[in-house]
Amino acid sequence: MTDHSRREALAATGAFAVTGLAGCVDALVPGGGEEGSSEPVDRTGEERVTVAVGAGSGFAFAPATVVVDVGTEVRWEWTGAGGVHNVIDRGGAFESGLTAEAGHVFAHTFAEPGRFEYVCTPHQTRGMVGTVDVVE
DSSP: OOHHHHHHHHHHHHHHHHHHHHTTHHHHSTTOTGGGOOSOEEOTTOSEEEEEESOTTTSOEESSEEEEETTOEEEEEEOSOSSOBOOEETTSSOBOOOBOOTTOEEEEEOOSOEEEEEEOGGGGGGTOEEEEEEEO
């Protein structure tokens, strides 16, 4: 086998491997797939909405993006997976404490319309971010 044909064979093998792994990314990357999907989940019309903290691989909010009405209470409930988490609004509207306790609940009632982006500060670099879109 010549160097040229060896390089072509290696390139083809690499391309095949990358293509084969592409479908697995959601399973491997925290925040990938449904648990961290940026697709908004419409929960308008509900008085209380629950978001899991430490969903999936332990480093996601589920749903990551939720749409609610003004006056809706959003409750973040810890799964106990992924270690210590918190929920902090980037704009300062709400902030929970750090905890790893399964079943722990932090709640906030949204009195005004707007977009509220929040993070888990220990895991935001792993993509543990969420959004509450509040509509009138």
